[in-house]
Each structure stands twice: as C-alpha cells, then as structure tokens.
Amino acid sequence: MSNIIALVGRPNVGKSTLFNRLLQKREAIVDSVAGVTRDRHYGKSDWNGIDFTVIDTGGYVVGSEDIFEEEIRKQVELAVDEASAIIFLVDVTEGITDMDKEVSNLLRKTDKPVFLVVNKVDNAMLETEAMEFYSLGIEKYYTISGMTGSGTGDLLDDIVATFKEDNYVDPFEGLPRITIAGRPNVGKSTLTNALLENERNIVTNIAGTTRDSIETLYEKFGYKFVLIDTAGMRKKTKVNENLEFYSVMRSIRSIEDSDVVILMIDATLGWEKQDMNILFLAQKYRKGVVIVVNKWDLVGKETNTLKYFENFIKEKIAPFTDVPIIFTSAVTKQRVYKTVETAMKVYENRSRRIKTSKLNEIMLPIIESTPPPSIKGKYIKIKYCTQLPTRTPQFAFFANLPQYIKEPYKRFIENKLRQNFELTGVPIEIYFRQK
Ligand code: GDP
Ligand code: GDP
Numbered sequence: 448m449s450n451i452i453a454l455v456g457r458p459n460v461g462k463s464t465l466f467n468r469l470l471q472k473r474e475a476i477v478d479s480v481a482g483v484t485r486d487r488h489y490g491k492s493d494w495n496g497i498d499f500t501v502i503d504t505g506g507y508v509v510g511s512e513d514i515f516e517e518e519i520r521k522q523v524e525l526a527v528d529e530a531s532a533i534i535f536l537v538d539v540t541e542g543i544t545d546m547d548k549e550v551s552n553l554l555r556k557t558d559k560p561v562f563l564v565v566n567k568v569d570n571a572m573l574e575t576e577a578m579e580f581y582s583l584g585i586e587k588y589y590t591i592s593g594m595t596g597s598g599t600g601d602l603l604d605d606i607v608a609t610f611k612e613d614n615y616v617d618p619f620e621g622l623p624r625i626t627i628a629g630r631p632n633v634g635k636s637t638l639t640n641a642l643l644e645n646e647r648n649i650v651t652n653i654a655g656t657t658r659d660s661i662e663t664l665y666e667k668f669g670y671k672f673v674l675i676d677t678a679g680m681r682k683k684t685k686v687n688e689n690l691e692f693y694s695v696m697r698s699i700r701s702i703e704d705s706d707v708v709i710l711m712i713d714a715t716l717g718w719e720k721q722d723m724n725i726l727f728l729a730q731k732y733r734k735g736v737v738i739v740v741n742k743w744d745l746v747g748k749e750t751n752t753l754k755y756f757e758n759f760i761k762e763k764i765a766p767f768t769d770v771p772i773i774f775t776s777a778v779t780k781q782r783v784y785k786t787v788e789t790a791m792k793v794y795e796n797r798s799r800r801i802k803t804s805k806l807n808e809i810m811l812p813i814i815e816s817t818p819p820p821s822i823k824g825k826y827i828k829i830k831y832c833t834q835l836p837t838r839t840p841q842f843a844f845f846a847n848l849p850q851y852i853k854e855p856y857k858r859f860i861e862n863k864l865r866q867n868f869e870l871t872g873v874p875i876e877i878y879f880r881q882k
Pocket of ligand 2: 632634
C-alpha cells in the first residue's frame, strides 16, 4: 500500500492541473471514482523510486459560496483521514482569500505533514508576491507552477522524505489474499463475522501504519488465506456523509492489495454502477473475481429465480461472464463455506500455468478449423502459442500478420481457452505477436 498525497484547496487554485502533473504520463491508471457527488480523481505515481497515490479531493467543491464551508470541511477531513501528506494549494494571482484562511485553520489540527504550496508562480516576479502567504501561519511554503512543473521537484523531494519507510515485513507473504468488496450495507461485515465465528486459529490482526485495512489470517476449512477487511475500518470513520466515497476508496485500495475479490451485492437491490466500477477495477488489476449475491434469504423464490438472477448479472458483466456467482445469506450462514471454497478455486485458476505443449496441442487444431478471417486476400496463420511468464494468465499467439487479427477473433480465442483450461473468475490477456 503506497503513501497517499491529498490535494486540498479552494476551487481554481490549480488542483487538477497539479494532479495531472504529478501523475505525468500515467493518466492511463487514473481512476475517476464516479457515482458519488462528483468525480474524484485518484492515481498512482512515483518520485525517485518511491511510489505514492494522489487524491484530488477537490471534486467536493461545487463552487457556490453558501455550501462552501461544509464542502471544504469534508474535503479537508477526507484528506486528514486518508492521506500520508497533504498539499494545501493556494493561488499567487489571487492572494490570500477567506477560504484559504479557513482551510488553513482546518489543517492546523492535523499532525500529518501539511505542505503549503503557492501555485501559478510562473515567473520570478511572482516569487516576491508569494511572501504574503507567510501570514497564514505555516512556517514554510513552496512556490510552484503546476502548469510548467517548475518547483514541483523540490516539493516532491520534501514530501517523500516524510513518508514512513515501508520497512514493514508482510508476515503473510505468499499467502492468498482475499478481499470482500461492495457497496455499504450489502453484508460485508456480516460475512466477515460469519467467517470469524468460533475461529480459534486466527493468528493476527494487523492494522499497519501505511496499511489501513485490517488483515486477518484464516486457517479454516482446510485453507490458509488472508482476508483483507475493509468494512470494519470504514465503520470507524466520523465522516458519515462520505460513506459511499470511503467505501469506494477502500475498495480500490484493497483490490490492489489482493489476489481475489469477492464482489458482494445485495439481492434486494440488484446490480448498480458502483458494482460495475469494482468489477472494472478488479479486471484492470487482473484480480480474480467471485460475485456473491447476498441476502438471498430475503428473496421470494420461485422456480428459476436463481437462474434468472444469474443471467441478469451475466448480462451486466458481459463480456467477462466466466465468473462464479454464489447466492448467500451471511446471516443464516448459507453458502459461507462455498464462498471461501470458490474464492480459493479462483486463486488457483489465477496462478494456473499451462504447459506450452498442452496449450498448442489443444489450441492449434481449434485455430486450424476456425482461422482468423482473411483480410484483403491475405491469409492469417497462427503458428504457435504460449503462456507468458507473468503472474496472472496472459497468452501470446504468434502469427504472420498479427495486426489483422480483430477483437471478435480475440474473444473467440479467449472463450476457447476458458472452455479448455480452468480460468474461471480470472481476467486473462491475449496478445497476437509477429512470428
Ligand atoms: P482546481 O479547481 O483547483 O482543480 O483548478 P484547475 O486545475 O482547474 O485550474 C484552474 C485554472 O488555473 C485553470 O484555468 C488552469 O489552467 C489555471 N492554472 C493551473 N495551474 C496554473 C499555473 O501554474 N499557472 C497559471 N498561470 N495558471 C494555472
Ligand atoms: P456492510 O456495510 O457491507 O459491512 O454490511 P453489514 O454486514 O453491516 O450488513 C448491513 C445490514 O444487512 C445489517 O443489518 C445486516 O444484518 C444485514 N444483512 C447482512 N447480510 C444479510 C443477509 O444475508 N440477509 C439479511 N436478511 N440481512 C443481511
């Protein structure tokens, strides 16, 4: 889990400009956490080899004065709760405003490192003007231009120097890591508790410094795995209004940290955008996925209800439909064991290594009988395939004209791989390369 830098400040000081600069060319992995009040930005970067995550909490501020106080308070609380370091951004061209003073007052209470950063100092002339910000009562300020990037290097040097060294040794190194993700109230804690019950073999709960989820080692059901519990942490927060955002943030971070994601939904509420976000994230980070439809006890069951539900979800998650779907009741403990068993199976699938000889033996005849469609009279021949030596299943197919192989054929190959090798619940990657 990397350190987090949060950007706070009133609207238009340049937070999103600085955010983009800090992430440089890494936009590709920026997540807009949608579905809340505003889109919020979250992305990963590094400086001098030290990884960090940046959150632009600025999304909260809608700009209208009367709601400002409340919004800015939330923004700052979020930063204070979540961040390892806070960048408090102000604007030299505007000078000190009342809003800046309020932010400054709110930040005075935290013991986290706060960096007062005067932005839009695009030239040396403006350096002198920046001096007025001393009156905010923060000992030191930095001058930068988010637009050109000047000054940001020195700032980052000092910020990463405050990060606690991650000399944390993972006592669970090498064990499967499972997280239960989902919207608030779907039943994550209830499932966690059901798993915990009568458990005598729990070794440790770890709430580390930079790791803010609780990790519990389970030796149960004949399995040994680490459960990353985000639900418990979330309940601790004071900022109830931000519950949804918190749960999304936590989900993102625990997903990154795990091998398999149990995506829990509430049977009485169905599938929503946030569930889709979690699924996308899991796919993007190539994590194993198990979908759990909880509160199944509340659903009136007629013939085919289950099948109907299953199809409904598969339609939503297409094309990644090779995902186990389990119907549980965390309160009655129905299929709690099955959930763990399935998650462990998916873990196994995700670690699967298929011998090259076996892969070719199965796939080449399939490809031969259904080759990629020829384009402009050119025949495309796939000669050979292999699983790449990556941590999660990725495959390379070598062809004479790989650039002519289109998406539908790729999907066909993926389906065939899934039919022939156990890869259920695992996002896979297929590449066509020049032979
Ligand atoms: P936010 O509302 O705090 O996220 O602010 P934005 O990043 O959207 O920036 C507000 C405005 O300030 C935009 O027009 C930016 O182009 C401009 N801006 C941001 N950084 C700089 C800078 O370093 N110098 C100058 N001159 N303008 C900047
Ligand atoms: P979390 O926010 O996802 O951790 O959700 P909780 O575990 O706190 O559950 C929210 C509410 O749903 C609580 O009142 C639980 O008792 C209830 N709940 C959880 N699982 C089930 C279930 O399987 N069936 C029913 N009927 N209620 C459940």
